[in-house]
Structures are given as structure tokens and as C-alpha cells.
Amino acid sequence: MNRNVVFGSALAAVLTSAASLAQAPAAQTAPAPVAPQAVPAKIAIIEYEQAAAATNEGQRSLHEIQQKYQPKKTQLDALAAEIETLQKQLQSAPATMTDEDRASRARAIDTKQKQYQRDAEDASNAYSAEVQEAIGKIAQKLGPVVIKYVQQNGYTMLLDNNGQQQGGLTLMWAPGTDISQAVVDAYNASSGVAAPLPAAPSAPRPQPTAPTAKPGASK
Incomplete structure (x- = not known):
């Protein structure tokens, strides 16, 4: 599944749940119509995917996956070194070597x-x-924490900052308050997962990459 679909679905579930909660009072008897009034928007911004990865649970999952693929990385590094050595040997071969x-x-x-x-x-x-699956699961669990934080702090709009970088047309973008770290802190407090050890990945906004290396091209 495309990673944008995974995190887009997770965020859509958050926004849908928040919208349904906000609209719940409408089921009661509607009050008499009143003149519309402009209400200042209080905008919250979140980097949803990065927030999921930055949680203690996300950091632990990323570390476990990296450890799992470390032997394969070592194997690839050894093969890359072997190729480089063979290339140098061929380049420095004596002129007497047969065609x-x-x-x-x-x-x-x-x-x-x-x-x-x-x-x-x-x-x-x-x-x-594996990274996409692991962080996607955390993103799903992150939803209720986001909803709670947005409601408790009186935000009227939630924007996913990741979406600004995934293509498409943006007609207007309004500045707001980035709640990513606050949501991460709230999730860590509720999950009970301890912070990773110093040796584990601990960047607040990790960008996981596959453990690969590229050998030089042969001439």
C-alpha cells in the first residue's frame, strides 16, 4: 500500500471522528436562526507521519527494524567493497593481460x-x-490523542503539514500552531512506552531510509 494512502487514511479517520463529535449537538432541536458571525479560526498544524515516527513507540519500532536489516546491510557493504576492489584490479591490470x-x-x-x-x-x-506498516499502526492509534488535544485546546481547524508536500493544488495556506511535539508527548504519556536508549535512533523528526550502499560503476 502506498505510504501516502496509509497515513492519509489515518489522518482522514482523525478528521472524520473530530467532525462527527463536533456535529453531535446538531441532533438536538435546532435553535432559532441568528445572523451569521465571523468566528476567528484557531488552526492547529501537525506533521502526522513524522509525529507517529517520533513517538517512543515509533522510535522503538524503527530501531528494531534497523537492527533486523543490519546483517543484510553488512552483506551489501561487503559485496560493494568486493566490486570496487575488482574494478580497481581490472583498471590497473598490466598491458600484457589478454583480451x-x-x-x-x-x-x-x-x-x-x-x-x-x-x-x-x-x-x-x-x-x-516494514517501516510503513509499523508507523502506520502507530498513526492509527495516534488519532484519538490528536482529537482529544485539538478539542481540549479549542482548535477549529486541523491541517496536516505532510499534505503540503505530497503534490496537488494549494489555494490558500494559513499559519497556525504546530502541535506535533505536544501530541507526541501526550501519546508517550498515555502509551507507557519508555524513551529509547541513547544508542537507538532518537531524532525528533526521523526520515527512515533503506540500508543500502552503491558501488562505483565499472569502466
Whole structure:
């Protein structure tokens, strides 16, 4: 599933729940019509995906996934180093090397490069899928915390700052208060998950990347 769909669905669930709660009193007898009045908007901004990843639970999940893929990263790094060594050996080969031997070594390098590319792509896709799934689950649980915080603090509009970077046309953007860290703190307090150890990833706004390296191209 596309990561934008995962986090977009999570945020949509938050906004839908908030809207239904806000509209609940409408089921009662409607008061007499009154002249419309302008109400100043109190806008809350959240970086929803990053907030989910920045929670203690998110940091723990990211660390566990990174540890899981560390052996594969080590394997890929070793293969990349081997390819680089073979390339240097071929480039510095004596002029007396036969064309057949030179072509054979070039084919061996090409085979290893293709193996590296396949393995790196497979590892990257698997890593990204696990990160997306893990953070997506936390994003779903983050919803009630966001709703509670927005309602308790009197916000009338909630904007996802991630959405500003996912394409599409933005007709107007109004400044507001970023509640991402406050929501992260509230979620950590309610989840009971301890903060990660110093050795674990601890950036407040992590941007997970697949553990891959690229060998130099053969000449």
C-alpha cells in the first residue's frame, strides 16, 4: 500500500471522528436562526507521519527494524567493497593481460553488480514496507490523542503539514500552531512506552531510509 494512502487514511479517520463529535449537538432541536458571525479560526498544524515516527513507540519500532536489516546491510557493504576492489584490479591490470582474460573479469564484475542491484532493491523494498506498516499502526492509534488535544485546546481547524508536500493544488495556506511535539508527548504519556536508549535512533523528526550502499560503476 502506498505510504501516502496509509497515513492519509489515518489522518482522514482523525478528521472524520473530530467532525462527527463536533456535529453531535446538531441532533438536538435546532435553535432559532441568528445572523451569521465571523468566528476567528484557531488552526492547529501537525506533521502526522513524522509525529507517529517520533513517538517512543515509533522510535522503538524503527530501531528494531534497523537492527533486523543490519546483517543484510553488512552483506551489501561487503559485496560493494568486493566490486570496487575488482574494478580497481581490472583498471590497473598490466598491458600484457589478454583480451579474453580482461573480458572475463569485466563479465564477472558486471554479474556481481547486477546481483548487488537486485539484492539492494529487494532489501530496500522490504525495509520500506516494514517501516510503513509499523508507523502506520502507530498513526492509527495516534488519532484519538490528536482529537482529544485539538478539542481540549479549542482548535477549529486541523491541517496536516505532510499534505503540503505530497503534490496537488494549494489555494490558500494559513499559519497556525504546530502541535506535533505536544501530541507526541501526550501519546508517550498515555502509551507507557519508555524513551529509547541513547544508542537507538532518537531524532525528533526521523526520515527512515533503506540500508543500502552503491558501488562505483565499472569502466
